[in-house]
Amino acid sequence: MPGKKKKAVSLKSVKMLEKMLDCVGSPVFAKDRKHRFVYLNKAAEGFLGFPNEKMLGRDDSEFFPPEQVRIFWERDDRVFRTGEEDVNEENLRDAEGRQHTIVTRKRVFRDAAGNGILVGVISDITGLRKAHGELDMFRKLLENSNDAIFIADPETGRLLDVNETACRRLGYPRAVLLRMTVPDVDGAAGAWEDARKRIMSRDNMLIQGRHVRADGTSFPVEISVSRVTVGGKEYILGGARDISERRKMEEAMKEVDTLRGLIPICAKCKNIRDDKGFWHRVEAYLEQHSSARFTHGLCKKCMKELYGKESWFRDDREKS
Numbered sequence: 001m002p003g004k005k006k007k008a009v010s011l012k013s014v015k016m017l018e019k020m021l022d023c024v025g026s027p028v029f030a031k032d033r034k035h036r037f038v039y040l041n042k043a044a045e046g047f048l049g050f051p052n053e054k055m056l057g058r059d060d061s062e063f064f065p066p067e068q069v070r071i072f073w074e075r076d077d078r079v080f081r082t083g084e085e086d087v088n089e090e091n092l093r094d095a096e097g098r099q100h101t102i103v104t105r106k107r108v109f110r111d112a113a114g115n116g117i118l119v120g121v122i123s124d125i126t127g128l129r130k131a132h133g134e135l136d137m138f139r140k141l142l143e144n145s146n147d148a149i150f151i152a153d154p155e156t157g158r159l160l161d162v163n164e165t166a167c168r169r170l171g172y173p174r175a176v177l178l179r180m181t182v183p184d185v186d187g188a189a190g191a192w193e194d195a196r197k198r199i200m201s202r203d204n205m206l207i208q209g210r211h212v213r214a215d216g217t218s219f220p221v222e223i224s225v226s227r228v229t230v231g232g233k234e235y236i237l238g239g240a241r242d243i244s245e246r247r248k249m250e251e252a253m254k255e256v257d258t259l260r261g262l263i264p265i266c267a268k269c270k271n272i273r274d275d276k277g278f279w280h281r282v283e284a285y286l287e288q289h290s291s292a293r294f295t296h297g298l299c300k301k302c303m304k305e306l307y308g309k310e311s312w313f314r315d316d317r318e319k320s
Helices: 002-022 042-048 066-082 126-143 163-170 183-186 187-198 242-261 282-290 300-307 311-319
Strands: 028-031 039-040 086-093 099-110 114-122 150-152 159-162 204-212 218-230 233-244
Touching: 028 042, 039 233, 042 114, 042 187, 066 086, 066 099, 066 114, 099 126, 099 233, 150 163, 150 183, 163 204, 187 204, 187 218, 187 233, 218 242
Parallel strands: none
Antiparallel strands: 028 039, 028 114, 086 099, 099 114, 150 159, 150 233, 204 218, 218 233
């Protein structure tokens, strides 16, 4: 009779343990030496998508692809053989065919009779891996941007992160730039506090300025500055574009406009010389270089010079 009482207590403890494990949010499973499932908690059933009654007593090969089963069993056998805990990142396909990236932590539990049972806990890191992948992609886009990207602390102006374009354009290694501040880069230490207040008072703004290279030379930049809040903390994000070529073009256009304002004209015949050295009548040149069109007539002075000796011209003048 004492034996029966001990057995009843043991069964009660098992049931209590199962209820406790059903309260655990992580999927928990147990397998025997032949890789057959002997236990799954509710979280495991929900995650894998197969009913417990269907999985219990069966092995992985009935539920998962062969390439995944091979890895599962290799790791299971290793735990049974060494008795050491095994932690491994694996891929798993659930009942609906969705792929997951999981980390499985496995250990061997031995009962009073010395029978080994493998106990595993699953952590689904699919979302984390996706986030890391998106972060890696964003970082690659950031590094290959034509603009120099800066992230700065709005309180101290210290540079917290920069992309490769910023390092290359300024001539500093990343480690050196991350020990510098915004005033070190734009060479306007005295203006930083005013600039900081303007930046923090709005979501974004466009600033014209100059950046100073490691060799002391400087170049004009146009900086798109944004105030960004991440995790309750504010940061300054700046994208600086080198506008040296734009400035050269603007200066060149100013020179062209100035040259266009100086039109060579003959002092006698009043013909105009174009930029290729050819001479044109005034009206032909203006029609070619503007939207003006000409009609022709004669002023009184020119009419007298041309027709003053003609009798019809004198008669007309006498009549008038």
